[in-house]
Amino acid sequence: MPHTVQAVVSRTKDAPVELVNIIVPDPGPGEVVVDVAACGVCQTDHHYVVGGVSDDFPFLLGHEAAGTVSQVGEGVTHVEVGDYVVLNWRAVCGDCRACNRGEPWYCFATHNATTKMTLEDGTELTPALGIGAFAEKTLVAEGQCTKVDPAARPEAAGLVGCGVMAGAGAVLNTGALKRGESVAVIGCGGVGAAAVAAAKLAGATTIIAVDLEDRKLEWAKNLGATHTVNAGSEDVVARIRELTGGFGADLVVDAAGVAATYRQAFEARDLAGRVVLVGVPAPGTEITLPLDEVFGRGGSLKSAWYGDCLPERDFPMLVDLYLQGRFDLDAFVTETIGIGDVEPAFEKMKEGSVLRSVVTIGSEAGAKGAQA
Numbered sequence: 001m002p003h004t005v006q007a008v009v010s011r012t013k014d015a016p017v018e019l020v021n022i023i024v025p026d027p028g029p030g031e032v033v034v035d036v037a038a039c040g041v042c043q044t045d046h047h048y049v050v051g052g053v054s055d056d057f058p059f060l061l062g063h064e065a066a067g068t069v070s071q072v073g074e075g076v077t078h079v080e081v082g083d084y085v086v087l088n089w090r091a092v093c094g095d096c097r098a099c100n101r102g103e104p105w106y107c108f109a110t111h112n113a114t115t116k117m118t119l120e121d122g123t124e125l126t127p128a129l130g131i132g133a134f135a136e137k138t139l140v141a142e143g144q145c146t147k148v149d150p151a152a153r154p155e156a157a158g159l160v161g162c163g164v165m166a167g168a169g170a171v172l173n174t175g176a177l178k179r180g181e182s183v184a185v186i187g188c189g190g191v192g193a194a195a196v197a198a199a200k201l202a203g204a205t206t207i208i209a210v211d212l213e214d215r216k217l218e219w220a221k222n223l224g225a226t227h228t229v230n231a232g233s234e235d236v237v238a239r240i241r242e243l244t245g246g247f248g249a250d251l252v253v254d255a256a257g258v259a260a261t262y263r264q265a266f267e268a269r270d271l272a273g274r275v276v277l278v279g280v281p282a283p284g285t286e287i288t289l290p291l292d293e294v295f296g297r298g299g300s301l302k303s304a305w306y307g308d309c310l311p312e313r314d315f316p317m318l319v320d321l322y323l324q325g326r327f328d329l330d331a332f333v334t335e336t337i338g339i340g341d342v343e344p345a346f347e348k349m350k351e352g353s354v355l356r357s358v359v360t361i362g363s364e365a366g367a368k369g370a371q372a
């Protein structure tokens, strides 16, 4: 039986988001309905609102979520009703050319649900990143659900589903950080802060956090940065070199994704070092690099898609490390808010006053937000 639930929808470009009723139909074959418990507010949700992703309005926002499977469609074997899951937006297919060559984290044909959620008038919704979890219930492909330890509170666990995984994976997977290496992270919002925390976890001895805002540098310090550089008042490349014996860092993560920060990352790495781009550049961003130095400095310039993660491998690992007190997901939860408070949360995100605002659903906060 279809469910009518409250959800946050972006109806038209640049307009404030709305809390409306949507219809979540029964899951089709291979699909499941998840009762969302918590969902983080991510930059990408806002990119949808401003038309930066596509023009397929209306969007059902939210994609950084944890919840409980409440209904399964025909043939679902991956999860059962009652399973506690974190949602992922790259459910690998197992059969594309990337999967077939043994690199499923690059999967070129990831799965989403094909059954459509709609507005009450029948208008089909486009779920953000194929998830749409600022909603009491959402409908996803079974492979988008990754079981994790239910001891992890949903506000923290859900963050593993996007920003935290992107940042941590940029260091652990794409950057292949080794014990004792030096790392610089440029841009210390949610993704960059996760990169800093992962660098500490992996045993980096020098971890340099770079940002324009002292508040974010302070957060990065709490997560493991050994040094901080304020890019507004200091020469980023010179400072990173100075802090790494004059050489540059073994790994530089660009979590900002603008031409100026990429250039800094390129220049601030050691010979044979790695640059990993994880910040999503605005369409049309271009950069000029000296080709002789691209060659002469060696190493690699890589991009991290979703932290080049495998959700089934990496989500439970990060959640377990969290429960063991070794990866502080709680530090990313700056505030919890109701489902009606997504628009103000976008403002706080733009100001840089939060690492993450997390919508809680079905709790007191959720109920309060819903009335607003």
Ligand SMILES: [Zn+2]
Pocket (backbone or CB within 6 Å): 092, 093, 094, 095, 096, 097, 098, 099, 100, 104, 106, 107, 108, 109, 110
């Ligand atoms: Zn594939």
Ligand SMILES: [Zn+2]
Pocket (backbone or CB within 6 Å): 042, 043, 044, 045, 063, 064, 162, 163
């Ligand atoms: Zn995201």
